Amino acid sequence: MLSLEGLRAGYGRVEALKGVSLDVRPGELVTLIGANGAGKTSTLKAISGLLRASGGRILFEGAEIHRLTPREILRRGIAHCPEGRRIFRTDARAIREDLERVCTYFPILAERLRQVAGTLSGGEQQMLAIGRALMARPRLLLLDEPSLGLAPALIETTFRIIREIRQRGVTVLMVEQNAYVALRMADRGYVMETGEIALEGPAGDLIENAHVKRAYLGG
Amino acid sequence: MEEFLQHILNGLILGGTYALLGIGLTLIFGIMNVVNFAHGEFYTLGAYTTFLFLALLETNFFLALLGAVASGILLGAICERLLLRPLLGESIDTTMLVMIGVWIAMQNAELTLWGGVAKSIDHPFPQPPLTLGPLSVAPLRLFVLGAAVLLIAGSHLLIHRTRLGRAMRATFQDRETAALMGVDIHRIHTVTFAFGSGLAAGAGALLGPVFVVYPAMGDPAALKAFVVVILGGLGNFAGATLGGLILGIAEELGAGYISSGYRDAVGFAIIILVLLLRPSGLFARAERVG
Numbered sequence: 001m002l003s004l005e006g007l008r009a010g011y012g013r014v015e016a017l018k019g020v021s022l023d024v025r026p027g028e029l030v031t032l033i034g035a036n037g038a039g040k041t042s043t044l045k046a047i048s049g050l051l052r053a054s055g056g057r058i059l060f061e062g063a064e065i066h067r068l069t070p071r072e073i074l075r076r077g078i079a080h081c082p083e084g085r086r087i088f089r090t091d092a093r094a095i096r097e098d099l100e101r102v103c104t105y106f107p108i109l110a111e112r113l114r115q116v117a118g119t120l121s122g123g124e125q126q127m128l129a130i131g132r133a134l135m136a137r138p139r140l141l142l143l144d145e146p147s148l149g150l151a152p153a154l155i156e157t158t159f160r161i162i163r164e165i166r167q168r169g170v171t172v173l174m175v176e177q178n179a180y181v182a183l184r185m186a187d188r189g190y191v192m193e194t195g196e197i198a199l200e201g202p203a204g205d206l207i208e209n210a211h212v213k214r215a216y217l218g219g
Numbered sequence: 220m221e222e223f224l225q226h227i228l229n230g231l232i233l234g235g236t237y238a239l240l241g242i243g244l245t246l247i248f249g250i251m252n253v254v255n256f257a258h259g260e261f262y263t264l265g266a267y268t269t270f271l272f273l274a275l276l277e278t279n280f281f282l283a284l285l286g287a288v289a290s291g292i293l294l295g296a297i298c299e300r301l302l303l304r305p306l307l308g309e310s311i312d313t314t315m316l317v318m319i320g321v322w323i324a325m326q327n328a329e330l331t332l333w334g335g336v337a338k339s340i341d342h343p344f345p346q347p348p349l350t351l352g353p354l355s356v357a358p359l360r361l362f363v364l365g366a367a368v369l370l371i372a373g374s375h376l377l378i379h380r381t382r383l384g385r386a387m388r389a390t391f392q393d394r395e396t397a398a399l400m401g402v403d404i405h406r407i408h409t410v411t412f413a414f415g416s417g418l419a420a421g422a423g424a425l426l427g428p429v430f431v432v433y434p435a436m437g438d439p440a441a442l443k444a445f446v447v448v449i450l451g452g453l454g455n456f457a458g459a460t461l462g463g464l465i466l467g468i469a470e471e472l473g474a475g476y477i478s479s480g481y482r483d484a485v486g487f488a489i490i491i492l493v494l495l496l497r498p499s500g501l502f503a504r505a506e507r508v509g
Contacts, residue, residue, distance in 0.1 A: 050395055069405075070398040079399075086396040088389055136401065 001026045001061060001171055002047070002078075002140055008055035009046045016042040018195040019056065024140065029162075029172045031182040031203065033216055034192035040175040041083055043192070044142045047173075048080035049073045060140070079138035083145045083175075085122075085129040123154035130161065134170075141165065143174040147181070159185060179216035183207045191216070221353040226471045232360045234467020235367030239422040240440055241447025241459035242374055243415030249454020250391045250411045252311055253303060256318040258419055259441025260325035261291045265420030266427035266436060267333060270340050280343050284366070284424045291420025292413045299412035304405060322441075329434040337431040363425045370421055371460055374414075378456055387411060391454055419444070439483070446486045450493055452500025461502065465489075 002024040009017045016039045024030045032040050045051035047058060049070035058066040065073055070080075126146060133141060146162060147155040155178070163185060166172050176182035183189050183203040191199040191212060199209065206212050240262060247255045265287040272283030298321060306314050344358040378384035389397040390407045398404050423440070430436075446466055451458025466486055473485030493501060 048399055050398060069403070071401045071403050074399070074401045082396055082399060086393055088392050088396070132400070 238463025259437030265423030295416025
């Protein structure tokens with residue numbers, strides 16, 4: 001569905017991605033883990049068109065997309081839910097409209113979300129940010145650190161919702177600091193180190209991998 | 220008291236056009252992160268286009284005003300596409316220098332094209348002032364106030380009630396995330412610059428018949444626009460509107476009660492006070508860009 005072939009990109013003279021190759025197949029939940037500054041967020045930004053590729057290719061359903069604008073990429077069915085939620089804070093009316101549609105996606109949350117209009121808690125903002133990305137009815141959802149800054153109970157809820165989204169047929173590529181939880185729920189995983197893919201494989205194998213255990217799982 | 224009310228009315232008339240100038244500048248600043256030093260030249264462009272339509276093409280006065288706004292929109296769009304779009308993502312200093320270049324180029328083009336002698340614009344309004352109780356006002360000035368109010372209200376509706384306006388506000392808050400939501404950032408930038416330049420040209424077209432038209436008339440206008448933006452706060456639409464009116468009234472009161480020579484000094488005194496006491500603008504807590 002999505003493939004990156006030797007993707008290179010950077011900010012000014014700093015090269016953040018030094019030839020990244022990865023694949024996401026239809027229906028999969030793939031996770032991208034790695035330390036801060038490894039290039040995870042840059043990879044997602046390159047896919048959604050926020051960061052220009054300086055080399056390599058990005059293919060979505062067989063067509064090159066790395067020269068398209070973010071708007072065109074969104075239209076093709078890739079929605080990017082950015083790190084840190086990045087909701088538009090001041091337009092209460094727009095938020096309420098978004099919320100109503102989010103509620104149709106997650107009926108369990110409906111009642112709770114209707115209580116708030118302008119000031120949402122961190123977890124509610126994360127729901128809103130994911131729901132907003134789903135508004136475009138994407139076939140591929142890019143999630144950047146969905147658990148960032150959330151209380152443990154809310155992290156649990158957020159991941160449950162991501163599993164539900166995937167069950168509804170949306171393919172997911174997720175960047176996550178919380179490597180253990182991410183690998184537990186993913187089909188396959190990629191480990192990024194300093195702009196390159198260091199390891200890849202079925203998520204279950206990566207959890208057992210000695211290097212991953214030592215570097216990312218605190219074992 | 221009557222004198223005071225008269226000053227307030229004159230201040231509102233002047234302030235309405237200051238608000239038009241300030242709104243354009245603050246939107247360009249807030250949404251595009253461009254310090255538009257050429258803003259005053261679009262004001263001059265509006266005044267000269269009105270003169271061109273009336274004196275040379277001999278059209279109707281109101282058609283000339285529309286033509287002036289259209290010229291601002293058109294040249295603004297061209298300026299954005301040719302000069303600013305290639306610099307998207309460059310530092311604010313780079314675009315500032317480019318706009319200083321545009322300022323110099325436009326002003327000298329006007330000097331070459333029209334010569335340095337001031338021109339006056341004819342208008343169809345009767346000369347004798349209308350008296351409203353204790354107040355008197357020239358019909359032309361009343362029209363200027365009405366047109367400015369109409370343009371400000373129209374801009375407000377555009378920014379708050381349309382999809383385009385929502386996209387502009389989203390771009391102001393968070394350009395990257397707006398792009399991820401499918402907002403065409405290039406288009407928003409072209410529209411914003413064209414819109415702001417059109418408002419400046421409209422202000423020039425309205426004040427052209429009130430004063431006289433000359434190539435350097437945009438310089439004081441640009442200074443006033445910067446005062447208004449600082450008063451109202453960066454990217455703050457309502458702030459720019461109120462800031463324009465406050466500046467207009469303060470100038471009239473200063474000119475009336477201190478000395479007419481101090482008219483411009485009042486604006487700068489306000490700026491110094493605002494920068495000392497409330498550097499993020501008088502209305503810092505108000506919503507920005509809308």
